[in-house]
Amino acid sequence: MAGARALQKEKTRQAIIDAALMHLSAEHSxxxxxxxxxxxxxxxAPTSFYRHFNDMEELGLTLVDESGLTLRELMRKARQRIEKNGSVINTSVETFMEFVERNPNIFRLLLRERSGTSVKFREAVAREINHFKDELTEYLMAESDYSHEYAYTLAEGLVTLVFNAGAEALDLNPIEREKLKERTILQLRFITFGAAAAKEKA
Amino acid sequence: MAGARALQKEKTRQAIIDAALMHLSAEHSxxxxxxxxxxxxxxxAPTSFYRHFNDMEELGLTLVDESGLTLRELMRKARQRIEKNGSVINTSVETFMEFVERNPNIFRLLLRERSGTSVKFREAVAREINHFKDELTEYLMAESDYSHEYAYTLAEGLVTLVFNAGAEALDLNPIEREKLKERTILQLRFITFGAAAAKEKA
DNA sequence: AAAATTAGCGTACACTTGTACGCTAAATCT
DNA sequence: AGATTTAGCGTACAAGTGTACGCTAATTTT
Structure with missing residues (x-):
């Protein structure tokens, strides 16, 4: 048996999730x-909601998790591009900006709940961002044999700059967005270069 | 005439502003x-509110402006400390972190409304942050004769890193906070150093 | 075939919300 | 002194909220 009931339930659950995601926008958090x-x-019906989630908070956490999946895909795509293209910084920024442009509302969700009123939300978002930091840390350690702490510090700075640029891009027109992208790339070069140079001295 | 009426009105207005600020917290945006x-x-009375503000949005914008004042004071203090102490980066981070610790809710307001649902709010917060970027840009230009654009890019990176560290500090205990502070200082060194080095090469 | 489970619905209730309207008393203006 | 302005209040209302409760119809279990 495929579980006709369970199947329908899953379908409704997805309908709820989709509805919530659709409703996200610049004006609606x-x-x-x-x-x-x-x-x-x-x-x-309003009361049917409870058959799937206890809370709006529970739904929200699910949304953050779903967004995490999309984000993970993004990372995979970036890695692939880097292998073919070579330029780590440019490709990373490019890929991330593409994600923000294509999924502005998912990004807005993460951005907002990162500083929201729910501890669980904030933790969930932090967890997602940490995936980036950790992955980047490992990459940097392999690439330039930094210590873990040193690499983490650098990775944290890089992720912060990229993530923040994404946030700022949301309110910009394409021209300004392009300028922002260039500034961000430059900032990333500065910080990676500075990290490499500072290590030499030590 | 001192304007007994105008005086009382101002007092009530302040009571409203204070009430709003008091109510801000980690759990209440x-x-x-x-x-x-x-x-x-x-x-x-609820209806008396309208004698002072048309809207909650209008009150909110006032709050952001008030927060801007506090922030401006902070900048002044940082400048003074730098003159006496010398270390720009350390003192800046130190001063900013102190501000966040002492005025967490004002900082939370800026942090949240920066990505909120109101365009006006977002613009108002961006304006406040831009003060930092602009001031820092001028400082960097005077200090190291960078071009305006170059200095601005660097300043933007620095402000982003510090502001973001402040945001992260909100949820941390003193020990982790101290570690974060150190990482942030290192990141700022990296990026300034990188910028200086990259300029040499050009 | 009978019994048990359950996704979804409708009704209902107690609250909270923003704000329109008209009044009052005190300050200000003429 | 008399007329005007206005900060603040109370009442009132329509609209929206979360959720408790009991029912139904269909699937699943026994």
């Missing part, structure tokens, strides 16, 4: 979103 | 704050 709104959009 | 809540806290 997850925090300002009501249970009834989501239910309406998903085409179910 | 300005966005999730209702007009009635503020009025209650300020000790006035």
């Amino acid at each position: 997850f925090a300002s979103m009501s249970l009834r709104e989501v239910a309406r959009e998903a085409g179910i | 300005f966005a999730s704050m209702s007009l009635r809540e503020v009025a209650r806290e300020a000790g006035i």
Whole structure:
């Protein structure tokens, strides 16, 4: 048996998740979103929501996890591109900016809940960002035999700069966005170069 | 005439502003704050709120401006300390972290509304942060005769790193906070050093 | 075939929200 | 002194919220 009931349940669950994601925008945050709104959009009765999530918070955490998946895909894509292209910094910035342009609302979700009012949300988002930092740390250690701490510090700086540039890009037009991208690339070069140079001296 | 009426009005206005600021916390954002809540806290009738602000948004923008003042004071203090102490990077990070520790809720306000749902809010916060970038840009130009664009790119990177460290510090205990501070200082050294070195090469 | 489980619905309730409207008392203006 | 302005209040209302509760119809288990 395929589980006709379980199947339908999963379908509705996805409808709820999709409805919530659709409703995210520049003007509408997850925090300002009501249970009834989501239910309406998903085409179910408000009370049916509880068959799938205890809370709006529980739904929110699910959304953050889903966004994490998209983000992980992005990382994979970036790695592939780097292998073929070579330029780590340019490709990383390029790939990340592409993600932000294509999934502005998913990015907005992470961006907002990162400093939101729920501890669990903040932790969940931090966890996602840490994936980047950790992966980058390992890459840097392999590439330039930095100590773990040294590499982590550098990785943290790099991720911060890229992530922040993504946030700023959200409100910019294509021309300004391009300029921002160039500045970001330069900043990343500075910090990696500085890290390499500072290590020499030590 | 001192304007007994105008005086009382100003007093109530301040009561509203203070009430709003008091209510800000890790668990309570300005966005999730209702007009009635503020009025209650300020000790006035909900409808009296309108004698002072058209909107919660208008109050919010006022708060951001007030926070800007506090921030400006911070900058002044940092400048003074730098003159006496000498170490630009250490003193800047030290001063900023002190501000975050002492005014976590004001900082949270800026942090959250920076990515909030109101365009005006986002612009207002961006304006405040730009003060830092601009001031730092001028300093860097005077110090190391960089071009304006070059200095701005560097300044932007520095401000991003410091501001972001402040955000992360909010959720950390003193020990982790100290480690974060050290990493941040290192990151700032990397990027300034890298910028100086990259310029040499050009 | 009978019994048990459950996704989804509708009704209902107690709250909270923003704000329109008209009043009052005190300060200000003429 | 009389007229005007206005900060603040209370009442009132329509709209939205989360969620408790009991029902139904269909799937799943026995």
